[in-house]
Amino acid sequence: MAAILELKDLCKSFGGVHAVNHVSFKIEKGEILGLIGPNGSGKSTCVNLISGVYKADGGDVLFEGKSVIRTSIAGRSRMGIGRTFQSPKPFTGLTVFDSVYTIAMQTRSYKEASKISGEILEQMGLSQYEKMRCEKLPIEKRKWLDMARVLVTRPRVLLLDEVMAGLNPNEIDESVALVRRVNKSGITVLFIEHVMKAVIKLCSRLVVLNDGRLLTSGDPDTVMNDPKVIAAYLGRGYHHAEND
Amino acid sequence: MTKEKPSPLKPSRLWKAGILLAFVVFLFLFPRMSSSNYIVSIGVTFCTFACLGVSWNIIGGYAAQISWCHSSFVAIGAYTGFLLFNHFGISPWISVFAGTGISAVAALIIGSISFRLRGPFFSLCTIAFAEIMRVWLLFQKNLTQGANGLVITFKQESFVNLMFRKDDAFYYILLVMLILYMLISWLLQRSRPGYYLRAIKVDEDAAESLGIKTHRIKLFAFVLSAVMTSAVGTIYAFFLTYIDPASISSMDLATRIGTMAVVGGAGTLFGPMVGALALVPLSELANVLLGSSGSGMLLYGGLMIIVIIFRRGGIVSLFSGDGAPVPALLKKLRGKGQAKNGGDSGA
Numbered sequence: 001m002a003a004i005l006e007l008k009d010l011c012k013s014f015g016g017v018h019a020v021n022h023v024s025f026k027i028e029k030g031e032i033l034g035l036i037g038p039n040g041s042g043k044s045t046c047v048n049l050i051s052g053v054y055k056a057d058g059g060d061v062l063f064e065g066k067s068v069i070r071t072s073i074a075g076r077s078r079m080g081i082g083r084t085f086q087s088p089k090p091f092t093g094l095t096v097f098d099s100v101y102t103i104a105m106q107t108r109s110y111k112e113a114s115k116i117s118g119e120i121l122e123q124m125g126l127s128q129y130e131k132m133r134c135e136k137l138p139i140e141k142r143k144w145l146d147m148a149r150v151l152v153t154r155p156r157v158l159l160l161d162e163v164m165a166g167l168n169p170n171e172i173d174e175s176v177a178l179v180r181r182v183n184k185s186g187i188t189v190l191f192i193e194h195v196m197k198a199v200i201k202l203c204s205r206l207v208v209l210n211d212g213r214l215l216t217s218g219d220p221d222t223v224m225n226d227p228k229v230i231a232a233y234l235g236r237g238y239h240h241a242e243n244d
Numbered sequence: 245m246t247k248e249k250p251s252p253l254k255p256s257r258l259w260k261a262g263i264l265l266a267f268v269v270f271l272f273l274f275p276r277m278s279s280s281n282y283i284v285s286i287g288v289t290f291c292t293f294a295c296l297g298v299s300w301n302i303i304g305g306y307a308a309q310i311s312w313c314h315s316s317f318v319a320i321g322a323y324t325g326f327l328l329f330n331h332f333g334i335s336p337w338i339s340v341f342a343g344t345g346i347s348a349v350a351a352l353i354i355g356s357i358s359f360r361l362r363g364p365f366f367s368l369c370t371i372a373f374a375e376i377m378r379v380w381l382l383f384q385k386n387l388t389q390g391a392n393g394l395v396i397t398f399k400q401e402s403f404v405n406l407m408f409r410k411d412d413a414f415y416y417i418l419l420v421m422l423i424l425y426m427l428i429s430w431l432l433q434r435s436r437p438g439y440y441l442r443a444i445k446v447d448e449d450a451a452e453s454l455g456i457k458t459h460r461i462k463l464f465a466f467v468l469s470a471v472m473t474s475a476v477g478t479i480y481a482f483f484l485t486y487i488d489p490a491s492i493s494s495m496d497l498a499t500r501i502g503t504m505a506v507v508g509g510a511g512t513l514f515g516p517m518v519g520a521l522a523l524v525p526l527s528e529l530a531n532v533l534l535g536s537s538g539s540g541m542l543l544y545g546g547l548m549i550i551v552i553i554f555r556r557g558g559i560v561s562l563f564s565g566d567g568a569p570v571p572a573l574l575k576k577l578r579g580k581g582q583a584k585n586g587g588d589s590g591a
């Protein structure tokens with residue numbers, strides 16, 4: 001299988017914090033790759049580097065073999081790199097429908113855009129909220145709206161940053177099914193999540209970050225039982241306990 | 245949870261259309277209602293500032309990129325018109341295009357420099373440009389007569405040269421422009437750039453990561469806004485017949501333009517016009533009552549603060565949107581009326 005996305009020796013620091021420290025890994029075409037790690041390990045920073053929201057200090061991002069490190073944020077989106085934000089970013093003031101419609105009309109006629117927006121919202125179970133202003137949407141639905149918006153851009157690879165945080169077990173099952181459906185439709189997924197149940201259900205491979213460095217990678221079983229990984233998560237726990 | 249039904253939309257839409265039509269008819273009949281040229285001149289000022297507010301709103305309202313240099317575009321339009329007329333006898337109907345061209349280039353340059361960066365950088369650049377423009381106009385004495393300003397002398401009534409004995413003609417020209425500008429604004433709202441601008445206003449990162457070329461859209465909006473402003477500047481200058489940097493290229497004027505939109509309702513179709521409708525007569529009244537032109541500015545500042553603190557959406561937000569007090573009040577009154585009638589007005 002060919003890599004659709006490749007991170008090569010990526011670096012990003014904020015002041016003295018090495019948020020992402022020489023990280024390299026590949027995302028294979030068609031897979032759901034899980035990116036996990038304790039809080040502050042650099043997962044979201046990776047997503048921001050891949051989508052261009054942050055400028056990398058060093059290293060490269062290859063999309064389908066070509067470097068996109070100099071491509072603009074919008075350019076990367078148009079090439080097929082889609083993402084959601086860890087904290088949802090609704091277009092306040094616009095209706096739920098219009099926020100999807102706005103994005104959909106970029107590459108379609110108004111009529112087509114309107115049609116596809118309706119369809120996507122239906123798939124996301126948001127039809128009943130269409131006319132609601134999106135800032136009034138219940139918190140857990142906002143992630144779905146973000147997802148709907150990015151899906152109408154027809155991404156080739158989708159970076160999902162904790163779309164399941166704060167959902168109840170039922171909703172998590174629904175979302176797992178949804179992500180699987182998205183993947184089946186031919187979209188490669190980079191899946192960042194703390195909800196391990198979902199990670200294990202969905203991902204065929206995991207990459208673990210810790211303190212901005214790549215800790216390990218491999219199939220979920222091996223990774224989850226890796227003493228280094230357990231230590232990374234537990235270590236955090238101990239630290240927290242000590243600080244409390 | 246709640247599914248809003250479209251049915252109550254229809255009568256209110258009809259109402260809106262009716263009110264709008266009545267208002268347009270009123271505007272067209274306005275000069276006929278009074279024989280006083282002074283009243284008509286207030287009408288001209290209203291149309292001018294409504295046009296300027298609508299233009300400013302395209303970048304300052306829809307995209308929330310606050311510009312402080314719209315007076316400079318007025319000045320470019322005004323000075324271009326006067327200079328081309330005085331030196332070459334060129335009709336303002338032609339020089340309007342020269343002015344808009346120069347303004348477009350200026351906006352393109354300011355925008356290209358400043359839109360790449362976020363935050364207040366754009367606003368700061370516009371302030372710098374406005375100052376450069378004002379000082380330049382003051383010191384190019386050969387061309388602009390500096391602080392003395394430029395005058396157009398009335399020769400004879402002429403539509404081509406925008407010279408009229410009465411202000412009615414200016415009023416109608418600017419009224420037609422206002423209608424045209426509202427139409428442009430309306431079309432923009434319903435088209436791609438309008439949607440993109442509203443997304444950019446809320447969250448540039450989100451908009452951009454969904455493929456919107458924010459830099460380009462903002463640039464487009466700024467240039468359009470500058471062009472529209474400059475065209476008003478040319479026409480308005482011929483109404484004034486006298487221009488100088490202190491009045492036409494000042495921070496004062498820039499503030500006034502923005503205030504129209506903000507007080508009326510920034511980022512809405514009718515906001516700037518409603519703002520001008522409220523502010524122009526008010527400041528005229530303040531000038532008459534308090535006797536100085538400074539009182540008008542005080543009024544602007546005060547209203548601006550009130551709006552920003554108490555009602556971000558401006559005057560129009562009192563009538564539209566959720567939680568608007570006026571429809572809620574009407575609904576209450578209507579509800580009471582129905583109760584009294586015994587509720588037989590079901591259908």
Ligand SMILES: Nc1ncnc2c1ncn2[C@@H]1O[C@H](COP(=O)(O)OP(=O)(O)OP(=O)(O)O)[C@@H](O)[C@H]1O
Nearest residue numbers: 014017019037038039040041042043044045046086
């Ligand atoms: N914009 C920023 N400015 C300063 N520091 C930042 C910024 N973004 C991230 N960081 C820092 O970089 C490190 C990695 O953060 P990041 O958000 O990538 O972690 P994460 O793995 O996504 O964590 P979480 O699971 O909590 O979302 C943290 O120490 C964080 O404080």
Ligand SMILES: [Mg+2]
Nearest residue numbers: 043044045086
């Ligand atoms: Mg994160």
